[in-house]
Amino acid sequence: MIVLSFLFLLSGLFFCISSSDRADSLTKNDKLTTAKSLGQAFVDVAKKVQPSVVNVTTEKTVTMKPWERYGEDFFKGSPFEDFFKGFGGPPREKGKEFRQKQRSGGSGVIVDKEGYVLTNLHVIEGADTIKVRLNDGREFPATLKGQDRRTDLAVLSIKAKDLPVATLGDSDKLEVGEWAIAIGSPFGLEHTVTVGVISAKGRSGLGTGTYEDFVQTDASINPGNSGGPLINIDGEVIGINAMIIQPGTGIGFAIPINMAKQILSDLIKHGKFVRPWLGISAQDLTPEMMEHFKVKEKDGVLVGQVYPETGAEKGGLLSGDIIKSVDDKSVKNVTELVKEIQKKKVGQKVKLNLIRDGKATTMEITLTAMPDKPEAAKEKETEEKLGARIQELSPQLAARYKITGVKKGILVVAVEDGSLADEIGLQEGDVILEINRKKIETVKDFEKAVKETDFEKGALFQLHRKGSSFYITYKK
Structure with missing residues (x-):
């Protein structure tokens, strides 16, 4: 009886070990099968998409100076200057420019069987000639059908039919x-x-x-x-x-x-894309700004500037407003605001929920077409040079900043620490009335004056601050 029990126990132990081995073996097989299945999925994707992927090559003529190929004046002033002058080609007249062909390349993807290829604008920008080579080896000259600098996208056209489309x-x-x-x-x-x-x-x-x-x-x-x-x-x-x-x-x-x-459709049909635009510059909220503008939540977009003759100005939007949502779709930051506006059309009205001076309000704005080079882009260059955000003085801004005694000028909305504006002594709430004895009433006046000013030779500003007007000088 004891022997039988031992044999039964031994056989049970053998059965358990065998089952365990089979389970381990099965698990390994399952893993291998999964890996093979995943690998095959990648193979299938490649086979499916590769026919619609193209190689893009470009050629353009560039103007160069003799030393640019090695770094500008790399050997100038060294004992090797005379030895390396004209190295790699025939001697050239000092400082004389010459032209040469420059080749570069990238990729693209066929998005329409009529021969439209989507690629990056920077791949083909400035090219004299563009060629597209298909997966099957065929090569076609391409023309630029449409481009959009703000997304870095372009559409090329090739004369080929019934193409594989992604x-x-x-x-x-x-x-x-x-x-x-x-x-x-x-x-x-x-x-x-x-x-x-x-x-x-x-x-x-x-x-x-x-x-x-x-x-x-x-x-x-x-x-x-x-x-x-x-x-x-x-x-x-x-x-x-x-x-x-x-x-x-x-x-x-x-x-x-x-x-x-x-x-994509507009680039193919019209060669460009006209964007809807609120007509503002905007920025994300920081903890410091939250405290200043009396808001408790970081979600939202701060209006930095409202541009003239835009839907934002006509609708009553003001610098310092905090946009919380577009058509009841909440926006946490500038990226989300841009995405929501880009879903709309020019001429469409949008409802903005916003915070103004700590109070919630609602406003309806009609979107206008974004110009090819909006004043925002021009002003940004001046603002970056000076390190201050500015806006034309309006009755609403005058009331907000408690400005009395002047009706025209450029209001300083913000000053960046350590910037040129900070060194000059400009402060938030200042109104710039003159620069170098020239009246400043519009943003264009301001841009022109800053552009013409040599700060190393010195500059004279007339400012209005806290009810008084005075002059300050600055020399870099």
């Missing part, structure tokens, strides 16, 4: 951590496929000078990838690869495809 996805549905696949021609290596994930969404503040709402990815992106598609695991284009921080860092950025979809 499927455009929905970048608003992207989730951080999902697969991202980049296809392009890094360093001229055509139809390179790299794989990574979506690292972040809504990246801004990168200093590109464009509308920044980038998708960040660690899928390897290098020079030459620009203009090519970023794709999801379903083979849909979710972005247009645009820039990298530095080669090899694993940090790349793509323009969300929904941003491209908003303007």
Whole structure:
């Protein structure tokens, strides 16, 4: 009986061990199957999308000086100056400019079977000739059909029919951590496929000078990838690869495809995209600003400046207002405000919920067309030079800043610490009446005067501050 019990126990132990081994073996097989399945998914995506990805090459004539190819005057003043003069080519007359061809390249993606290719504007800007080479090896001359500098997007046209067209996805549905696949021609290596994930969404503040709402990815992106598609695991284009921080860092950025979809039709039909515009400059709230403007929540957008003859001015929007929502859709920062406005059309009315002097109010603004180079862009250059935000004095601003005694001038809205304006002695609430004895009544007057002033030779300002007018001088 004892022997039988022992044999039964032994057989049970053997059965458990065998079952455990089989389970481990099954788990390993499952993992291998999953890996193979995922790998095949990448293969399928590549096969699906690669035919619609193109290589873009450009050629343009550039004007150069003799030393520019080696760095301007690199050997000038050294013992080697005479030896290296004209090195790499025939001797050239000192300082004489010459012209030469410059070639560069990037990528693109076919978005219409009629021959329209979406790419980055910086890939083809200034090109004398553009060529597009398809996945099957065919090459076509291309013409620029439309461009939009604010998104760094362009549409090319080639004379070819029944082309393979990429499927455009929905970048608003992207989730951080999902697969991202980049296809392009890094360093001229055509139809390179790299794989990574979506690292972040809504990246801004990168200093590109464009509308920044980038998708960040660690899928390897290098020079030459620009203009090519970023794709999801379903083979849909979710972005247009645009820039990298530095080669090899694993940090790349793509323009969300929904941003491209908003303007694509207009670029094809009209060659440009006319944007709806509130007519303001805006900035995110900081804790210090929250205290100053008597708000408890950081969500919202501070109106820095209202530009003349815009919907914002006509609707009564003021500098210092804090926009909380657009058509009842809350906006947390400038990026979200821009996105909401870009969903609208020129001439459309929008409802703004805002905070003014600590009190909630509602306002209706009619959106106007953003000019090709709005006054905002021109004023920004002057403001950056001086380090102060300014606005034309209006009755509303005079009431807000408790200004009496003057009706015209330029109001100083903010002064950056350590800036030229700070050194001059300008303060928030000052009204600039004259610069170098020239009257300052409009923003254009101010811009012209600042541009013409040599601060190293000295400048004379007439200011109005706290009910009194006086002069101050400044020499850099």
